[in-house]
Amino acid sequence: MKTLELDLDSRSYPIHIGSGLLGSKDLLCEKITGGRAVIVSNTTVAPLYLQRVLDSVKDFDPVSIVLPDGEQYKNLDTLNQIYTALLEQHCDRQTTLIALGGGVIGDMTGFAAASYQRGIPFIQVPTTLLSQVDSSVGGKTGVNHALAKNMIGAFYQPKSVIIDIDTLQTLPDRELSAGLAEIIKYGLINDHEFFAWLEENMDRLMARDKEALTEAIYRSCENKARIVAQDEKEAGVRALLNLGHTFGHSIEAGLGYGQWLHGEAVATGMVMAANLSRRLKWIQLSDVERIETLILRANLPIRYPDSLGVERFRSLMQLDKKNIAGHLRLVLLKGVGDAVITTDFSEALLADTLRHGSIDKGD
Amino acid sequence: MKTLELDLDSRSYPIHIGSGLLGSKDLLCEKITGGRAVIVSNTTVAPLYLQRVLDSVKDFDPVSIVLPDGEQYKNLDTLNQIYTALLEQHCDRQTTLIALGGGVIGDMTGFAAASYQRGIPFIQVPTTLLSQVDSSVGGKTGVNHALAKNMIGAFYQPKSVIIDIDTLQTLPDRELSAGLAEIIKYGLINDHEFFAWLEENMDRLMARDKEALTEAIYRSCENKARIVAQDEKEAGVRALLNLGHTFGHSIEAGLGYGQWLHGEAVATGMVMAANLSRRLKWIQLSDVERIETLILRANLPIRYPDSLGVERFRSLMQLDKKNIAGHLRLVLLKGVGDAVITTDFSEALLADTLRHGSIDKGD
Numbered sequence: 122m123k124t125l126e127l128d129l130d131s132r133s134y135p136i137h138i139g140s141g142l143l144g145s146k147d148l149l150c151e152k153i154t155g156g157r158a159v160i161v162s163n164t165t166v167a168p169l170y171l172q173r174v175l176d177s178v179k180d181f182d183p184v185s186i187v188l189p190d191g192e193q194y195k196n197l198d199t200l201n202q203i204y205t206a207l208l209e210q211h212c213d214r215q216t217t218l219i220a221l222g223g224g225v226i227g228d229m230t231g232f233a234a235a236s237y238q239r240g241i242p243f244i245q246v247p248t249t250l251l252s253q254v255d256s257s258v259g260g261k262t263g264v265n266h267a268l269a270k271n272m273i274g275a276f277y278q279p280k281s282v283i284i285d286i287d288t289l290q291t292l293p294d295r296e297l298s299a300g301l302a303e304i305i306k307y308g309l310i311n312d313h314e315f316f317a318w319l320e321e322n323m324d325r326l327m328a329r330d331k332e333a334l335t336e337a338i339y340r341s342c343e344n345k346a347r348i349v350a351q352d353e354k355e356a357g358v359r360a361l362l363n364l365g366h367t368f369g370h371s372i373e374a375g376l377g378y379g380q381w382l383h384g385e386a387v388a389t390g391m392v393m394a395a396n397l398s399r400r401l402k403w404i405q406l407s408d409v410e411r412i413e414t415l416i417l418r419a420n421l422p423i424r425y426p427d428s429l430g431v432e433r434f435r436s437l438m439q440l441d442k443k444n445i446a447g448h449l450r451l452v453l454l455k456g457v458g459d460a461v462i463t464t465d466f467s468e469a470l471l472a473d474t475l476r477h478g479s480i481d482k483g484d
Numbered sequence: 485m486k487t488l489e490l491d492l493d494s495r496s497y498p499i500h501i502g503s504g505l506l507g508s509k510d511l512l513c514e515k516i517t518g519g520r521a522v523i524v525s526n527t528t529v530a531p532l533y534l535q536r537v538l539d540s541v542k543d544f545d546p547v548s549i550v551l552p553d554g555e556q557y558k559n560l561d562t563l564n565q566i567y568t569a570l571l572e573q574h575c576d577r578q579t580t581l582i583a584l585g586g587g588v589i590g591d592m593t594g595f596a597a598a599s600y601q602r603g604i605p606f607i608q609v610p611t612t613l614l615s616q617v618d619s620s621v622g623g624k625t626g627v628n629h630a631l632a633k634n635m636i637g638a639f640y641q642p643k644s645v646i647i648d649i650d651t652l653q654t655l656p657d658r659e660l661s662a663g664l665a666e667i668i669k670y671g672l673i674n675d676h677e678f679f680a681w682l683e684e685n686m687d688r689l690m691a692r693d694k695e696a697l698t699e700a701i702y703r704s705c706e707n708k709a710r711i712v713a714q715d716e717k718e719a720g721v722r723a724l725l726n727l728g729h730t731f732g733h734s735i736e737a738g739l740g741y742g743q744w745l746h747g748e749a750v751a752t753g754m755v756m757a758a759n760l761s762r763r764l765k766w767i768q769l770s771d772v773e774r775i776e777t778l779i780l781r782a783n784l785p786i787r788y789p790d791s792l793g794v795e796r797f798r799s800l801m802q803l804d805k806k807n808i809a810g811h812l813r814l815v816l817l818k819g820v821g822d823a824v825i826t827t828d829f830s831e832a833l834l835a836d837t838l839r840h841g842s843i844d845k846g847d
Contacts, residue, residue, distance in 0.1 A: 440574065
């Protein structure tokens with residue numbers, strides 16, 4: 122097992138990565154200080170792993186809440202189901218929530234913990250690669266609104282993150298790839314050595330080699346933890362983590378949540394960010410090709426469906442939370458491992474990027 | 485105008501109390517740092533005061549959201565109406581919300597600010613006596629759940645509180661009295677001199693004398709600010725502010741939200757707390773009589789309706805957020821101006837208190 126710490130003063134917490142952790146009573150109970158444990162999971166994950174976690178926390182009178190699975194359920198109605206279950210079980214402020222599932226379960230459980238009785242503790246136990254390297258770390262919690270994604274939520278840190286890589290053995294191929302998109306992102310933002318490591322090890326990752334997965338998750342969490350420790354509430358540098366996300370969220374929202382996986386949309390979004398960066402002459406054509414090649418090797422899409430349409434795409438981008446006073450801000454690249462937050466691009470080049478969905482190699 | 489400061493390090497903020505403040509551009513704009521101003525109000529308050537506030541913040545491209553009036557609308561559905569309006573107006577993270585109304589508007593707007601895009605700034609402009617002395621100060625925000633009151637929310641501090649006492653001239657008599665309940669509470673908890681001042685000045689307050697109201701509001705906010713500064717998140721002493729509230733919330737929930745005003749329920753709750761304190765021999769019969777007399781002079785109820793029933797009352801009390809590990813905690817009195825948080829009472833005496841709803845003066 123490898124452990125790293127997210128350093129946020131009194132709200133610091135450990136991130137444990139390893140095999141067999143769901144069965145570790147010590148780890149699961151380490152941060153439960155009393156009261157009751159309530160495990161929130163979904164209909165896909167619960168049959169596989171719920172009983173193991175229930176057994177690990179059996180000293181804390183555990184109950185479980187099993188929600189329907191899918192991004193389309195990440196909303197206020199489902200959140201209210203969690204509140205209702207907690208109230209029906211007479212759960213008080215000493216209750217600890219345990220999020221057992223992917224990013225949707227983690228985000229919703231985190232926001233339920235942030236808001237139930239104005240805040241109770243919670244633990245992240247992410248079971249998808251994407252949530253293990255991204256949403257379970259850093260305290261972004263929330264739900265979607267019908268008009269846009271992740272618009273309702275809180276910055277609220279877990280007491281610990283417990284990543285059992287064994288759960289990746291049951292993960293569908295498409296979700297494994299989606300997780301690799303966020304892993305590639307860390308290399309692109311600020312870690313060109315990690316990007317090169319990924320180029321060397323992509324085949325092992327796609328084959329679910331446990332050693333390679335542990336290393337990739339550790340280095341991803343390390344990158345994320347370093348950025349979050351500098352800027353917990355996204356006043357500045359944390360926005361770098363949204364590389365590919367403004368494009369990606371627009372794809373997800375435009376196609377309807379649940380059509381494309383978040384990681385798939387982010388993968389295409391990163392290619393679009395690289396494309397615009399190339400149009401700005403900030404990066405080389407060879408950089409774009411390296412990025413596209415690695416993303417394709419992870420079996421991820423690099424173009425968005427034409428059906429979405431350029432005008433609707435542009436309009437959806439305007440809703441992004443990173444915008445300031447109506448100005449669209451994007452994370453773009455000055456190189457592999459060198460992302461910047463910028464408003465310094467023309468509408469014309471952005472329109473070209475959206476229209477073609479790919480770099481004009483004759484440009 | 486009188487101003488006091490709630491001291492919470494980087495989240496400190498001023499509380500301004502005076503006449504004509506809604507028309508003060510300087511005060512209203514003081515804490516708006518950019519972007520847009522969005523005023524959230526209700527159908528009762530908006531026709532009276534919205535235009536004045538819109539004029540004061542006209543440099544910030546203001547829009548308004550007018551919600552239905554009443555505790556029964558303090559729920560996730562109405563909250564979602566706020567989110568929807570903000571998204572439809574393309575409001576970004578630089579938006580400042582202004583809560584113009586009573587406690588329901590303040591609590592909902594505060595929680596909308598806490599959770600919209602994971603947190604945007606907001607300003608409290610309370611227009612009822614109750615919200616001026618209680619809910620607008622201290623950062624408790626949230627909505628009700630169908631099963632219990634204030635179960636969903638956040639601790640989230642405003643950037644300033646602007647109390648225009650002129651708004652009290654249009655307040656219905658019943659709501660004036662409800663506000664006086666919370667004012668009396670501060671005297672009972674920790675300020676016996678203020679309690680004595682209230683005994684001297686109750687007639688002036690009931691006659692809406694502006695000088696007396698300003699003084700009562702100032703001293704109430706001062707009491708509250710001192711306690712909140714010590715214990716923002718209610719880990720300890722802040723729970724004293726809930727004197728009368730565990731009883732009171734049960735009355736509100738039991739009768740159905742909106743039947744009794746919050747302040748009315750708290751008034752009866754304080755009498756019940758005094759009653760139980762007397763049964764415990766912690767206070768004198770004369771103390772109970774002083775409390776009942778002052779509450780009656782404020783035209784507030786001192787008994788709850790028999791229709792509620794003792795068993796349902798006791799069951800509702802069990803849901804209170806102050807409970808720890810299933811043990812009912814109450815705020816009781818060791819004297820006028822000397823409240824304590826305690827679990828040190830028998831179920832039998834509590835049952836007597838609930839059954840009789842009044843002290844057995846022959847006891």
